[in-house]
Amino acid sequence: MGYGTAAWYQSIHKYGYAWGICLGEKLVRKIALEIATIEGNRITNLPNECVVVQLIAAATFCLYLHERFHHRVESFAIRTQIVDGRPCYLPYMRSVYRFAKLTDDLIEEALAEAESIREISNMGRFRDALHPIVLKSTIEYLKKAIPLGPPGYRRGLSYTQDKKMESGLGFLWSQMRGLSPKPTQPSDEWVLLGRIHDALLECRHDIWIVKNGRHSVFPLEDSQPTCSSDDLKELLLRHGYHTISEPNDPIQRLKKNKKEVDIHPGYKRVPHGVLKNVLRAVANDPHLERELHDLAGI
Numbered sequence: 001m002g003y004g005t006a007a008w009y010q011s012i013h014k015y016g017y018a019w020g021i022c023l024g025e026k027l028v029r030k031i032a033l034e035i036a037t038i039e040g041n042r043i044t045n046l047p048n049e050c051v052v053v054q055l056i057a058a059a060t061f062c063l064y065l066h067e068r069f070h071h072r073v074e075s076f077a078i079r080t081q082i083v084d085g086r087p088c089y090l091p092y093m094r095s096v097y098r099f100a101k102l103t104d105d106l107i108e109e110a111l112a113e114a115e116s117i118r119e120i121s122n123m124g125r126f127r128d129a130l131h132p133i134v135l136k137s138t139i140e141y142l143k144k145a146i147p148l149g150p151p152g153y154r155r156g157l158s159y160t161q162d163k164k165m166e167s168g169l170g171f172l173w174s175q176m177r178g179l180s181p182k183p184t185q186p187s188d189e190w191v192l193l194g195r196i197h198d199a200l201l202e203c204r205h206d207i208w209i210v211k212n213g214r215h216s217v218f219p220l221e222d223s224q225p226t227c228s229s230d231d232l233k234e235l236l237l238r239h240g241y242h243t244i245s246e247p248n249d250p251i252q253r254l255k256k257n258k259k260e261v262d263i264h265p266g267y268k269r270v271p272h273g274v275l276k277n278v279l280r281a282v283a284n285d286p287h288l289e290r291e292l293h294d295l296a297g298i
């Protein structure tokens with residue numbers, strides 16, 4: 001199975017500036033097709049140019065909303081760390097998430113699935129963006145697909161009601177704060193704090209599409225400025241930066257005077273979050289900045 005067949009969240013804790021939501025294009029296409037076949041004839045009656053964009057948007061929303069929930073979980077963990085003064089996210093991943101992985105005790109994945117269907121079903125921008133027929137098909141698709149998911153994920157429909165979601169979130173927050181699959185802090189205590197898991201950063205600008213071939217179903221995807229990671233490193237070295245990380249580190253840190261930048265050689269093309277950070281760092285170096293603009297096509 002390739003990366004194009006999956007979707008995942010790259011956490012700030014592990015990936016730094018390369019954090020974000022990754023959507024495999026092959027998976028987006030597969031879900032779009034499944035949504036299309038739910039209401040078959042009625043969807044094919046819509047104008048062609050409308051239906052393709054709508055189905056791709058609907059499939060993208062399903063995946064995006066699930067992955068955005070993981071960013072919200074990390075946002076909660078960062079707030080908790082500030083209050084409690086000790087790390088929360090990585091210890092939670094080790095002691096609760098991985099411990100419960102591929103079992104129905106993994107509540108984070110169930111809540112991520114619930115978030116997806118709740119956001120699309122409830123009034124709001126995701127619902128408003130979809131044609132009523134496509135919207136109905138998408139909700140039907142999620143109702144059928146979620147119970148067929150892996151353990152943990154397949155319990156998503158148990159949390160679609162407001163009260164169930166609220167108590168599910170409370171339980172997850174208690175697990176995270178207590179770093180235990182069986183927390184002692186009562187779940188209902190969290191209700192008083194309201195939306196403690198609102199996203200700390202704007203995810204919409206940190207979505208990466210993982211392509212399977214040269215042609216993308218996302219028309220804007222190719223217009224984002226970027227360049228090859230090797231070319232970027234070569235440019236920085238030529239302008240006086242030197243490497244301060246170990247040769248095999250997945251994130252390579254380069255330094256010049258007091259400026260430090262991170263690059264990710266694992267990505268052939270520089271993710272735009274990483275490029276934004278490098279551009280910020282070289283802003284006081286006009287020659288380098290101009291060459292980087294040329295390199296990235298800005």
Ligand SMILES: [Zn+2]
Pocket residue numbers: 066067070109112
């Ligand atoms: Zn997930």
